[in-house]
Amino acid sequence: MTANSLLPLYTERSDxxxxxxxxxxxxxxxxxxxxxxxxxxxxxxxxxxxxxxWGCVVGACERVRSGGTDLCSNHLRQWGKARExxxxxxxxxxxxxxxxxxxxxxEGPCSICPDRPAEPRxxxxxxxxxxxxxxxxxxxRDSGADFEQWAAEQEPRGGYGNCKVTVCPGLAESPLGLCxxxxxxxxxxxxxxxAALPASWWQRYESQGRSVPxxxxxxxxxxxxxxxxxxxxxxxxVNLRGLRPLLRAEIQYTLFAxxxxxxxxxxxxxxxxxxxxxxxERDAGSLTDLxxxxxxxxxxxxxxxxxxxxxxVYFTPSRRGTPGSSxxxxxxxxxxxxxxxxx
Ligand SMILES: [Zn+2]
Ligand SMILES: [Zn+2]
Ligand SMILES: [Zn+2]
Numbered sequence: 537m538t539a540n541s542l543l544p545l546y547t548e549r550s551d552x553x554x555x556x557x558x559x560x561x562x563x564x565x566x567x568x569x570x571x572x573x574x575x576x577x578x579x580x581x582x583x584x585x586x587x588x589x590w591g592c593v594v595g596a597c598e599r600v601r602s603g604g605t606d607l608c609s610n611h612l613r614q615w616g617k618a619r620e621x622x623x624x625x626x627x628x629x630x631x632x633x634x635x636x637x638x639x640x641x642x643e644g645p646c647s648i649c650p651d652r653p654a655e656p657r658x659x660x661x662x663x664x665x666x667x668x669x670x671x672x673x674x675x676x677r678d679s680g681a682d683f684e685q686w687a688a689e690q691e692p693r694g695g696y697g698n699c700k701v702t703v704c705p706g707l708a709e710s711p712l713g714l715c716x717x718x719x720x721x722x723x724x725x726x727x728x729x730x731a732a733l734p735a736s737w738w739q740r741y742e743s744q745g746r747s748v749p750x751x752x753x754x755x756x757x758x759x760x761x762x763x764x765x766x767x768x769x770x771x772x773x774v775n776l777r778g779l780r781p782l783l784r785a786e787i788q789y790t791l792f793a794x795x796x797x798x799x800x801x802x803x804x805x806x807x808x809x810x811x812x813x814x815x816x817e818r819d820a821g822s823l824t825d826l827x828x829x830x831x832x833x834x835x836x837x838x839x840x841x842x843x844x845x846x847x848x849v850y851f852t853p854s855r856r857g858t859p860g861s862s863x864x865x866x867x868x869x870x871x872x873x874x875x876x877x878x879x
Contacts, residue, residue: 557822560849561785565792574792577784578705579774581805587795588805590772596634600771604802610635643770645707648687651695653707656716664709665693665742703767703777703816711737711748717768722761729758766813774808778816786823786846787812793845803838811835 565575573581583591583598592599592608599608607615611632618628636659646652646663654661660683662670674681696708699715706715712733714722722731730753734740741748752758767775774791776784791808794800811831820826823843828836 557850558782558785561782561789564849565785565788571792571795574788577776579776579788579791581772581774583772587800588791588803590805592635594629594632594634597632598637599635600638604804608635643706646692648690649692649695651697651707652693653709653715662687663693666690700762701765701767702763703765703775705775705777706768711742712750715768718765721765721768725761725765728761729754729756731758764817766816767809769806769809772805774805774812776812779812780819780821782822783815783820783825786842789849790823790842790845793848794841801837801841807835807838811838 564570573579581588581590583589589606590601591597592601592611593606594608594611597608597611599610601607602609602612605612614632615625615628619625623631643656644654644661646654646666647661648666649663652663652665655664655667658667658671660667660670666687670683670686674686696711696713698704699706699708699718700713701715701718704715704718706717708714709716709719710733712719712731722728730751732751733748734751737748740746767777774787776787779787787808791803794803814830815823815826818826818830823839823846826839828839831839
């Protein structure tokens with residue numbers, strides 16, 4: 537079953553009709569009432585958002601909710617034990633200690649080099665080069681060394697550019713050109729195209745100020761992998777890069793429309809991202825192109841709801857009461873942008 541069967545707006549969708557829909561959505565998305573956080577290609581939702589909240593409910597805990605719960609995995613485990621010993625949930629929430637962001641969720645640039653990503657394994661916010669020199673050279677030799685003063689005296693190093701993965705907003709962590717997450721993913725995918733750095737590249741090249749040669753057995757295969765692979769999962773972020781414009785606008789609009797309901801089902805942002813990834817992989821032009829059989833059941837219900845929100849926009853108000861009639865008009869756009877051009 538394709539999603540199209542749920543949205544009987546256009547029996548045969550021509551480019552013209554796709555454009556009309558995009559015009560309608562674009563007008564709505566740029567209207568003053570539209571929440572600007574849903575306008576971007578990278579939709580960043582705050583941790584305590586009223587509808588898409590994704591943070592653990594323990595006060596000041598920076599971790600992401602686990603599964604379908606409202607606690608992070610650590611607090612969920614603690615709560616399980618506490619409940620067995622008779623603690624109430626309110627008592628548990630009051631006593632629980634907040635946790636800082638998990639290692640794999642930290643990201644951002646080195647505090648010395650704005651173009652290099654910070655090492656995730658430390659809280660020091662240093663790139664690999666600065667982290668190594670502090671940890672293995674400076675700190676062991678001088679136990680009284682002042683970190684702040686040392687950091688202030690360091691020269692920033694040039695970056696490696698953005699991650700080569702088309703949809704990735706991250707910084708590359710090495711001359712190979714991938715961020716840390718995509719580097720691990722690349723290895724897991726058995727390195728299509730065989731992109732590699734020379735052995736001991738750090739000691740032989742970079743630490744001596746020489747440029748590092750990158751080799752590739754099949755550059756096309758590497759590029760194709762970079763163009764296809766999914767973005768890294770990031771808490772609170774829905775990454776819409778690589779989607780066709782109409783589909784992108786449909787997701788932006790429906791994310792907003794869902795926040796306008798008095799009662800709304802739970803839409804987890806990681807589910808939305810999976811939906812987006814699948815649509816991108818299928819090169820879908822619209823939500824109506826998706827095959828609902830591809831999705832787990834809870835995703836299907838989100839897509840159906842999204843189509844419902846879109847139907848309300850695309851249908852003319854005067855025809856809403858007559859379900860038998862499905863001839864589309866562009867009156868929604870007319871009411872926002874002036875009279876529709878003749879069809
Ligand atoms: Zn927590
Ligand atoms: Zn640095
Ligand atoms: Zn990346």
